[in-house]
Amino acid sequence: MRLFYLYSFSALMLLKAYGFTGETDRIALLDLKSQVSEDKQNVLSSWNNSFPLSNWKGVTCGLKHKRVTRLDLGGWQLGGVISPSIGNLSFLISLDLSDNSFGGTIPHQVGNLFRLEYLDMSHNFLRGDIPVDLCNCSRLLDLDLFKNHLEGDVPSKLGSLAKLEILNLGRNNLTGKLPASLGNLTSLMRVVFSTNKIEGGVPDALARLAQIEYLNLGMNKFSGVFPPSIYNFSSLKILSMFRSGFSGRLNPDFGNLLPNLRGLHMGRNSFTGPIPTTFSNISNLEHFGIVWNKMMGSVPSSFGKLQNLQYLSLASNSFGSYSSGDLEFIKALANCTKLDTLLVYGNRLGGDLPISIGNLISLQKLMLDDNLLTGPLPSSIGKLSRLVVLNLTSNRMSGEIPSSIGNITRLGKLYFSNNSFEGTIPPSLGQCKFMLYMRIGSNKLNGTIPQEIMQIQSLIHLDLSDNSLTGSLPKYIKPLERLFTLSVAHNKLSGQLPQALGNCLSLENLYLQGNFFDGDIPNIKGLMGAKRLDFSNNNLSGRIPGYFANFSLLEYLNLSINNFQGMVPTEGKFQNATVLLVFGNKDLCGGIKELKLKPCIVQVQPTETSHSTPVKKFSIGVSIVIVFLLMLFIAYISLCWLIRKRKKNQQQTNHPTSSSLEVFHEKISYAYLQKVTDGFSSSNMIGSGSFGTVFKALLPTENKIVAVKVLNLQRLGAMKSFMTECESLKDIRHRNLVKLLTACSSTDFQGNDFRALIYELMPNGSLDMWLHPEDVEEIRRPSRTLTLFERLNIAIDVISVLEYLHVYCHEPIAHCDLKPSNVLLDKDLTGHVSDFGIARMLMKLDQESLFNQLSSAGVRGTIGYAAPGKLYYILKKNCYSFFVHYNLVSVNFGAEYGMGGQPSIHGDMYSFGVLILEMFTGKRPTNELFGGNATLNSYIKLAFPERVLDIADDSILNSGLRVGFPLDECLTLVLEVGLKCCEETPKNRLATSEARKDLILIRERFFKH
Structure with a gap:
């Protein structure tokens, strides 16, 4: 018997030595693996029947008891669901399943992990409610469920997690109100509820969270004024309330109550009143944003005391009074030597931009658009050598653009549109070699386009439209391989278009309309990615290039109001009348029938001989006499026709002629329409209007579904409406006009007048x-x-x-x-x-x-x-x-x-x-x-x-x-x-x-x- 006990004890020690006391953990992990999607199970290939468990990937075991204490699967891109067996890992202290694709619900068995201190299931696709059983994890320090699809209320029992320091429930679909029990979590330092649907106010009980340093309530449906309880968070460093639903005025003592703030984001709420002057006491403030509120008053010059300020956004409020003193704060901001972003667009700022703007030497982004700034742009702007974005769009600035702007060599985005800038475009802008967007349209600029601008190879968007620029497009354009949009529309440019345009291989939008360009369109067949090309309202001539037919992405080609001649191609994109506009070119012919151009006639010139001159003179004389007699005959016929027409109009004003219909396709009979609409059946009726009813029909000959508008001729004005619509649509074509295919001017089976219009069906x-x-x-x-x-x-x-x-x-x-x-x-x-x-x-x-x-x-x-x-x-x-x-x-x-x-x-x-x-x-x-x-x-x-x-x-x-x-x-x-x-x-x-x-x-x- 003693020998038996000795062998049994030895075997037990042997099993313990090889880790078999973790059998429960092994089974739980293998079950967890089995619930992972099959295509990702190979990531867990080390999870098999081998021992010890500490050799399994992502698994950490205790040194003494060999039980699993840490499970780190974060960022492994695993799918599937979380097995309830995870609740059997009873020695678990840390569980990280973040940044995967787990679906399903959070197993309530997680509440069995009473030793758990760290739980991170963020960045998954978990749904359902937050399990109340989580509140059994009384040692929990960090609970992170950020970015899932969790629903329901925030559990009030979370208030029992007394040791909790971090609570992150952001980016879910949580509803209801914040429970007052959260005020019991006095150890909380970081709290995130952003991007949910939480309503109501912030409970006063939260005022007890004296240790809190980070609070994010943004993107919710809160209501009421700025939460008074937050004014007690004297340790608060970051406060984000972006688009949270709050309103009302800020406490005048704001800066004294929250003196340790470094980041304050309060944009897209309904805060009113002025900025409290005590903001200057928040000495460590680095980021302040209050964009899109209803605040007013002046921008405090006391911001200049915030020497750590890096980001200041006051955009889209009502700051200023459209007066000359509105920009005084800019001078004070010179003390903020770290300020790199200043956004004050969409306010009521007036007056001239001060010379002191050049003192903001660290500035990288300056946006003052949509105000009422006047006067010139100071040359001191050139001192802002770090500036990347400069936006002065939609003001009333005038004067010349200073050449010093070329000193801002890092400039990537320049927006000056909708002002009254005059003079020429500074060639020095060519020194801005990193320029991506240059929009200086809708001003009063004149002179020529500097060659230097067309050498900026980084350009993506160049808009010089709606000015008074003259001269030609620069001939020597570098291969602007990144240029996406070029607009010089509505200027006074002239001359021939440069061949170098064809080298801008990324060009999708080219707007040249409303100028005086002449000559042929150069060879730009390299622009195979072009979508919108507008050459209209110029003096261009020659033949329409046939290579446009092969521009597979082309959506809009406007060649109208020019002097193009010859045949319009009919291949590729030229087959689509919604893409092509060619009206206003009297010498064009051919093309598809929707363009309604005259047919092209090939004339063969007769061969003259030395004996043809007398015969030619005689023929000319006879021709003149014949033409004269013919003109007299036409005049007589026209006079008779006019007399008959006047009598006919007096007798029967309601019967139109068919002249307005001759431009359409072959006219369709009443019998044909009656057949294809099943006798104008109500089952095919798709609408009715002022003068008739619309039916859906299938035209068998063209295998095309159309809309047939049958006019009610008993309605006063219906016949006039019919003629007006035919007359209006016969010569116009646009991609956003409903296409009139043909018309029916006939009589029904009872001999009554019948009129119908047949349109392309809009499904x-x-x-x-x-x-x-x-x-x-x-x-x-x-x-x-x-x-x-x-x-x-x-x-x-x-x-x-x-x-x-x-x-x-x-x-x-x-x-x-x-x-x-x-x-x-x-x-x-x-x-x-x-x-x-x-x-x-x-x-x-x-x-x-x-x-x-x-x-x-x-x-x-x-x-x-x-x-x-x-x-x-x-x-x-x-x-x-x-x-x-x-x-x-x-x-x-x-x-x-x-x-x-x-x-x-x-x-x-x-x-x-x-x-x-x-x-x-x-x-x-x-x-x-x-x-x-x-x-x-x-x-x-x-x-x-x-x-x-x-x-x-x-x-x-x-x-x-x-x-x-x-x-x-x-x-x-x-x-x-x-x-x-x-x-x-x-x-x-x-x-x-x-x-x-x-x-x-x-x-x-x-x-x-």
């Missing part, structure tokens, strides 16, 4: 049904809402059409009825303007023609979208009772399109402005909110810009924008364009080109990627 319906899905039957209702980016793109599509109609057509055209139901969306949600039934060509008319046009026009447009005017024009039409009934007297509907007012592009701009306001607020201009003196415009102005998020369409607020996206800033700028477009006085409204440019700049600013 995503109208913008109206996307903005107001509640008004659409369920079967046609969109499955989702439009994103902010999609709405902005559609707005740009629409204004691009208006710019084309108003500026680039042979005769300007006013649409006269722009509204969401007349904006149709294709499969890519690109906007196309439709319904030209009441459009008007704005040609010069004699008094009689003008009277006839206006008297037949009546009130044009749609209620809410038509421009306001003088009420008596409406009263002359005896409509007073109608407008009173619908509470519209105050808006003076439609007078600009009514009696006594010729249709104009200003009316279209008003409608476009209302369209923008509706697109981004989701409210129709006829909403029941608006009555009496209230309109959609006034509703927005009352909330603008402080409460812009309150009036925004809710679907935009929940459209999945990236974290940190400046939604309020973007909406403010977009709605500002809308308000400027629908100013009551026509001359005060934005011009079409200005509105389009502003919207494109907004898109570039907020959606660069």
Whole structure:
């Protein structure tokens, strides 16, 4: 028996020596491995049946008991789920599963790890609630669950983790309020709740957290004033409250209560009032940002006392009073020798930029755009040798750009657009060899483009548009291999385009329109990545280069209003009429039929002989006589025709001729349309408008689905609408116009007049049904809402059409009825303007023609979208009772399109402005909110810009924008364009080109990627 015990004891010692007492840990680890996704299990190949466990990758065991004490799998990119067996590692002190792709929930068995001090499951895809059982880990010092998909409330039992020093629950989907029990965690030093959906205020009980040094509450839905409990955190070094939802004034004693702050980030809240003067007592402050609030008053010069200040952002508030003393603080900031970033854009700063700006010698980023700065740019700016970004866009600065700016050789981004700078562009800018973006458009610059600028090989974006530059494009352009956009549009440049343009191989956008360039387009076939090329409104000539057909990425090629000759190619990109614009070139011919150019005729010259001269003279004489007689005959026929036409118009004004239809495809019969629409079945009806109904149809001959608009000729004005639409669309082509394919002018089976227009079908319906899905039957209702980016793109599509109609057509055209139901969306949600039934060509008319046009026009447009005017024009039409009934007297509907007012592009701009306001607020201009003196415009102005998020369409607020996206800033700028477009006085409204440019700049600013 003794021998048996001896052998048993020896065996036990042997098992212990080889670590078999950790069998429970081994089984738990192998089970954990089994739940890891198969494609990643090879990372854990050392996890097998071997011993000891300390040889397994990521595993640390105790020296005495050989049990697992640390499990470090952070950053191994493991997937799968976390096995509940992890709760059996009862000796675990540290568990790091961070930076992987674990899904599922946090096993509540983790609460069994009573020895656990460090728990990091951050940067995974964990979901569900935070397990309450975690609160059993009473020794926990560090709990990090950052960046997962955790939901539910913050557990109040977390307040029992008395030893907790670090609590990081940021970047999840937590809701509810912060529990007051967190005030029991008096050892906390670092707390992160950022990027959740936590509501309410910060409990007063948190005032007991006297040890806290780092607090991040940003990106939540808190409410109320700045939390009073935070004023007790005298040890606080970093406080981030970015976009957290707080409001109200800051405590005047702020700087005395939080004297140890180094970083203070309070942007995108609703704080008001001035900056407390006690901020100067926060002597260690390095970073201070309070961008996008409602603060006002002057910028304190006492900031100059903060000698450790590196970053100062006061942008998008209401600092300043548009007066000369607003920039006094800049002189004081010279004492902040470490200051590298100064952002004060979007305020009310006025006056001249002081010479003392040159004393901020450490500055790397200076943004003073969107203020009201005046006067010249001081030459002392050249002392800022470390400057990388300089933005003075949209001020009222004037004078010359100093040549000293070339001393800032590190400059990478230079934005001077929308000012009144004069003189020439300094050649010294060529010394800025790291320049990426140079935007100095929309000024009053003159002279030539310096050759030196075109030698900056780092350039990505160069915008010199809308100035008065003369001369030619520099001929010797280095291979600007990174240049993405070059715009010299709307200057006074002339001469031939340089061959060297073809060496800019990365060029995607080339804007040369609105100059005096002449000669042929040079060989630029190397620009195979080009997307947008605009050569319009110049004096270019020669043949259209055929290599454009092979530019596979080309979206827009505008060659209009030039002197090009010869045949338009028909291959590749030339087959797409939505890409190509060639109007205004009288000597072009051929091309695809959508371009509606004259056919090309090949003339063979006869061979002359020495005996042909007498015969030629005789032939000329006979020809002259024949031509003279022919002219007399034509004059006689024309006179008879005019007499018959006048009689016919007097007898039958409602029957049009077919001349307006001759430009379209072969006309389609009533019987054919009746067949392809299943007898105009209601099942094929996709909409209805003022003058008719729209049906979907499949044209078998072309295997193409189209939209057939059948006019109700019993409706007064329907025939005129039909003719107007044909006349308006027969000679115009734009990628954002709904394409009119053909028309039907016939009679039905009963002999009644029948008129229909056949359009290219837009599969995503109208913008109206996307903005107001509640008004659409369920079967046609969109499955989702439009994103902010999609709405902005559609707005740009629409204004691009208006710019084309108003500026680039042979005769300007006013649409006269722009509204969401007349904006149709294709499969890519690109906007196309439709319904030209009441459009008007704005040609010069004699008094009689003008009277006839206006008297037949009546009130044009749609209620809410038509421009306001003088009420008596409406009263002359005896409509007073109608407008009173619908509470519209105050808006003076439609007078600009009514009696006594010729249709104009200003009316279209008003409608476009209302369209923008509706697109981004989701409210129709006829909403029941608006009555009496209230309109959609006034509703927005009352909330603008402080409460812009309150009036925004809710679907935009929940459209999945990236974290940190400046939604309020973007909406403010977009709605500002809308308000400027629908100013009551026509001359005060934005011009079409200005509105389009502003919207494109907004898109570039907020959606660069």
